[in-house]
Amino acid sequence: MTSLDKTFFPGEQRDDFTVIGSVTQRADALGHVTGRTAFFEDLTPPGLLHLKMARSQRHHARIAGVDLSDALAVDGVVRILTHADIPNNLYTPLKLIGVEPDDEPILAEDTVRYLGDPICAVVAETEAAAYEAVARIRVTYQDLPAVFDVEEALAEGAPLVNEYQGHNYFTYEGHHCRRLRFGDVDEAFARADHVFEWRYESAPIEHAPTETTGCIVVPQPDGRLRIHSDTQACFFTLDNTALILGTPFNKLRIVGGTVGGGFGGKVDIVVEPVACVAAMLTNRPVKFVYTRYEEMQVSSPRAAERIYIKDAVMNDGRILGRKIILYVDAGAYARHSPYGTTKAAAHMPGPYAIPNVWADCHCVFTNRTPSSAMRGFGVTIADFALESQMDRIARALEMDPLRLRLLNAYRDGDMKAHRKVAEGTALIEVIQKAAAMVGHELPAEFRRMSSAEGR
Amino acid sequence: MASTVVSLRLNGRPAEFLARPGTSLLSSLRDSLGLMAAKRGCAQGGCGTCTVLLDGRPVMSCLVAVETIEGASVRTLEGVAADDGRLDAVQSAFLDGFATQCGFCTAGMIMVAESLLAGNPDPSRDEVVEAISGNVCRCTGYASIIAAILDAARRKREVDVV
Amino acid sequence: MAIRRGRGYAAVNYPTGMNLGGDPSQALIHATTTGTFVVSLSSVDLGQGLKTVVAQCAAEVLGLPYGNILVDTADTDTGPHCMGTFASRGTHRVGNAVIMAATEAREVMLAVAADELEVDAGDLETDGSGFVQVKGAEQKRIHITDLALAAHFKQGRTISGRGIFLKEKNDPVPETGEMDPDSCQAHACTVAVVDVDDETGVVEVVTMYNAYEIGRALNPATVAQQVEGGAWMGMSHALFEATEPYYPARSHGPADFSEYLMPTAADIPEQHSAILERPAESGPFGAKGIGEMTANAPIPAIANAIYDACGVRLTAMPFTPERVLRGLDALTGG
Numbered sequence: 001m002t003s004l005d006k007t008f009f010p011g012e013q014r015d016d017f018t019v020i021g022s023v024t025q026r027a028d029a030l031g032h033v034t035g036r037t038a039f040f041e042d043l044t045p046p047g048l049l050h051l052k053m054a055r056s057q058r059h060h061a062r063i064a065g066v067d068l069s070d071a072l073a074v075d076g077v078v079r080i081l082t083h084a085d086i087p088n089n090l091y092t093p094l095k096l097i098g099v100e101p102d103d104e105p106i107l108a109e110d111t112v113r114y115l116g117d118p119i120c121a122v123v124a125e126t127e128a129a130a131y132e133a134v135a136r137i138r139v140t141y142q143d144l145p146a147v148f149d150v151e152e153a154l155a156e157g158a159p160l161v162n163e164y165q166g167h168n169y170f171t172y173e174g175h176h177c178r179r180l181r182f183g184d185v186d187e188a189f190a191r192a193d194h195v196f197e198w199r200y201e202s203a204p205i206e207h208a209p210t211e212t213t214g215c216i217v218v219p220q221p222d223g224r225l226r227i228h229s230d231t232q233a234c235f236f237t238l239d240n241t242a243l244i245l246g247t248p249f250n251k252l253r254i255v256g257g258t259v260g261g262g263f264g265g266k267v268d269i270v271v272e273p274v275a276c277v278a279a280m281l282t283n284r285p286v287k288f289v290y291t292r293y294e295e296m297q298v299s300s301p302r303a304a305e306r307i308y309i310k311d312a313v314m315n316d317g318r319i320l321g322r323k324i325i326l327y328v329d330a331g332a333y334a335r336h337s338p339y340g341t342t343k344a345a346a347h348m349p350g351p352y353a354i355p356n357v358w359a360d361c362h363c364v365f366t367n368r369t370p371s372s373a374m375r376g377f378g379v380t381i382a383d384f385a386l387e388s389q390m391d392r393i394a395r396a397l398e399m400d401p402l403r404l405r406l407l408n409a410y411r412d413g414d415m416k417a418h419r420k421v422a423e424g425t426a427l428i429e430v431i432q433k434a435a436a437m438v439g440h441e442l443p444a445e446f447r448r449m450s451s452a453e454g455r
Numbered sequence: 456m457a458s459t460v461v462s463l464r465l466n467g468r469p470a471e472f473l474a475r476p477g478t479s480l481l482s483s484l485r486d487s488l489g490l491m492a493a494k495r496g497c498a499q500g501g502c503g504t505c506t507v508l509l510d511g512r513p514v515m516s517c518l519v520a521v522e523t524i525e526g527a528s529v530r531t532l533e534g535v536a537a538d539d540g541r542l543d544a545v546q547s548a549f550l551d552g553f554a555t556q557c558g559f560c561t562a563g564m565i566m567v568a569e570s571l572l573a574g575n576p577d578p579s580r581d582e583v584v585e586a587i588s589g590n591v592c593r594c595t596g597y598a599s600i601i602a603a604i605l606d607a608a609r610r611k612r613e614v615d616v617v
Numbered sequence: 618m619a620i621r622r623g624r625g626y627a628a629v630n631y632p633t634g635m636n637l638g639g640d641p642s643q644a645l646i647h648a649t650t651t652g653t654f655v656v657s658l659s660s661v662d663l664g665q666g667l668k669t670v671v672a673q674c675a676a677e678v679l680g681l682p683y684g685n686i687l688v689d690t691a692d693t694d695t696g697p698h699c700m701g702t703f704a705s706r707g708t709h710r711v712g713n714a715v716i717m718a719a720t721e722a723r724e725v726m727l728a729v730a731a732d733e734l735e736v737d738a739g740d741l742e743t744d745g746s747g748f749v750q751v752k753g754a755e756q757k758r759i760h761i762t763d764l765a766l767a768a769h770f771k772q773g774r775t776i777s778g779r780g781i782f783l784k785e786k787n788d789p790v791p792e793t794g795e796m797d798p799d800s801c802q803a804h805a806c807t808v809a810v811v812d813v814d815d816e817t818g819v820v821e822v823v824t825m826y827n828a829y830e831i832g833r834a835l836n837p838a839t840v841a842q843q844v845e846g847g848a849w850m851g852m853s854h855a856l857f858e859a860t861e862p863y864y865p866a867r868s869h870g871p872a873d874f875s876e877y878l879m880p881t882a883a884d885i886p887e888q889h890s891a892i893l894e895r896p897a898e899s900g901p902f903g904a905k906g907i908g909e910m911t912a913n914a915p916i917p918a919i920a921n922a923i924y925d926a927c928g929v930r931l932t933a934m935p936f937t938p939e940r941v942l943r944g945l946d947a948l949t950g951g
Contacts, residue, residue, distance in 0.1 A: 233701020
């Protein structure tokens with residue numbers, strides 16, 4: 001049951017709309033209920049080839065040799081791509097906006113850095129032939145030491161995950177982490193009645209869209225490639241793919257826009273480049289769609305995070321200072337994690353007016369599946385930590401948990417830790433509303449509070 | 456092994472096509488017959504997006520080898536609306552109840568509901584939940600789908616009374 | 618051995634949009650000969666309803682029925698640039714671009730009507746049903762179909778408009794983290810009621826209450842969809858989901874839906890949600906992003922409810938029966 005409550009912010013409403021604010025039928029729903037909505041895979045171009053990936057079976061290893069002879073002998077195999085077939089094999093998706101360095105190969109060259117790192121792409125007449133050939137590719141590995149824990153990865157002497165990065169952390173303008181410095185937390189801890197410090201952690205989480213990541217690339221009569229994709233970002237995928245292919249941007253055309261669930265997982269550029277290379281080399285349509293296993297274990301998850309929060313708190317519940325150390329587990333390659341870590345820094349210290357804030361937000365490389373964007377990127381796990389922390393402080397002070405939040409809630413005009421003045425705030429009001437919904441009684445002074453009135 | 460000719464009754468009409476041994480009903484529908492409503496979400500019977508009705512019973516078509524159902528009757532979402540395009544009660548209830556988001560699970564959900572309501576015109580909420588328990592939806596949180604199926608049952612009963 | 622009930626709270630904010638290297642989206646709009654307006658985009662609908670909500674924005678600005686709008690997306694040959702659907706940016710960026718394009722098209726539409734009706738364009742208004750009419754003299758009017766035909770075949774004008782929304786690039790200051798990363802903030806408070814079985818460690822979410830402030834609910838039905846589905850995902854994250862259940866160990870990784878557990882239709886709680894509106898100056902009709910944030914507050918609310926129920930403070934996600942039981946054992950020295 002979801003309902004609108006228009007009693008809040010009465011002076012800021014406008015109700016002279018004709019379409020906005022009305023329950024309007026979804027433009028796509030008729031197609032959904034009749035089974036006629038076209039998704040990228042609902043296309044069977046004649047001569048379609050199937051691409052399946054041979055992937056690393058080690059966490060971190062040198063590739064001593066790749067023997068394709070048995071695989072090439074499988075009936076129906078048309079071609080097997082290796083890194084030598086990819087024009088610009090090394091990339092990073094955010095290079096479009098100037099993020100460096102290129103740190104991820106489309107197909108592994110001499111090293112694999114996580115279980116599932118792509119090595120060779122089999123292109124075959126049928127899916128069955130492609131799977132059979134993948135099973136017959138013989139890769140010889142020389143294992144390298146691997147590191148899986150974010151703090152161990154940053155310790156002296158840890159195995160280097162990604163030599164293109166040079167360290168097991170992403171470098172932010174010369175710093176080993178994204179920093180947030182606001183006020184003086186040490187002074188706050190010295191002045192506080194209580195200091196609370198706790199640790200929080202999460203594991204990687206899968207987007208689990210019902211439609212897996214994939215594309216179908218169809219060579220066109222004019223020499224261009226039409227890419228039917230379930231990407232969440234058409235031009236972002238097009239531009240990255242063109243850079244990897246080393247072709248003019250206008251050689252590619254992306255047709256998409258209808259996606260069977262994304263949740264952030266389909267922002268990565270993981271199927272289109274290699275499928276385009278296969279289509280160019282064979283001059284035939286090529287389909288590369290992730291299996292459910294690949295979606296679960298190889299496609300980028302929501303990053304695991306580890307968060308330490310240390311708070312300086314007064315007896316009355318005011319939070320004077322908050323110090324945060326965040327580790328974002330980027331896995332073996334950067335993808336979008338450098339940005340997600342910055343987004344996490346901007347989110348600290350949560351929706352509260354805390355005058356002294358210090359945060360070090362580390363984007364850490366480990367030998368696991370690279371993580372990337374997911375619904376609530378940079379924020380979801382932080383919120384788990386921040387709001388668990390608030391509950392623990394309330395319990396420690398024997399305070400009502402909602403009053404503790406209301407007391408510290410940010411309001412219009414407050415300077416946030418990243419030095420942006422808050423506006424359009426409404427934390428107080430959603431707390432007041434939630435309290436009313438569950439019959440949680442608040443004293444009059446808390447019911448009268450308003451985000452719009454500065455303190 | 457050679458392909459064989461498979462004959463089905465598909466959405467009320469005869470259909471005949473060639474299939475390699477072991478070809479799934481899902482692949483036959485999508486790749487040989489051009490019926491795209493049933494989706495391949497996992498190809499291993501874990502998500503229900505490929506659900507169709509086989510002789511009236513819901514099956515995950517990715518798990519059915521098509522040569523084993525020679526002569527059977529298969530119904531897909533394409534065969535649910537009337538020939539003039541009029542939606543049936545389940546489709547209308549999903550539409551009006553905002554029970555679709557990305558739409559990828561919708562075909563499977565509707566086919567399960569068709570089967571449930573054909574055998575049980577007045578299901579309880581628990582019976583609806585049990586019926587869709589093999590179907591994954593990542594968008595809706597299921598509440599709107601359950602409500603739509605219960606609403607469809609009401610609509611069908613009202614039509615039957617008339 | 619008992620079922621123990623607890624209640625937990627969480628309150629959060631969530632940013633709309635990002636500023637990575639500048640963050641633009643564009644829209645083009647034009648009228649067909651018979652007065653349908655085609656909105657051309659390259660933006661992606663993931664199921665959240667972007668195609669619907671931007672058509673609403675265009676209809677509102679043009680003063681035409683929703684049915685007069687077609688959205689053509691997402692083809693990079695025919696649609697202008699969009700950064701993509703992420704960072705809660707879709708409705709905000711694309712909505713603003715569509716409003717700008719529709720505003721330009723509306724001006725031409727009124728100018729064409731003014732010539733047809735031989736009045737001043739400033740005296741015209743739309744009635745929302747498909748007519749442009751003279752204010753105060755509503756019988757003097759022209760239907761959008763006749764108007765579009767006149768534009769094409771008589772006046773030789775294109776009824777069209779261009780729109781772009783750009784959040785300008787803003788680099789963080791390396792020393793302090795000073796930055797301007799987003800356009801506005803939405804807000805949420807969740808109250809979760811859980812039952813903890815102290816014998817099995819199983820947590821059941823009984824009820825979730827959510828209060829959201831989202832600027833403006835452009836389409837209350839699709840807002841409700843995000844609220845309900847997002848709360849479910851938050852609960853799923855809280856109790857079940859991990860691709861590496863023994864993180865940081867890589868073992869026991871689930872391979873499919875029989876191993877990667879999520880709540881089924883049988884596991885969903887009762888949900889009560891309220892939507893508050895505090896229109897954002899930068900948002901399309903005041904809207905902020907709602908899609909992503911709905912999964913966030915449920916997680917700590919459930920963690921806090923588990924503590925309230927049985928005294929176990931879970932600091933690692935997900936809150937599996939194993940972790941609950943280990944926590945209960947630690948409390949009793951077991």
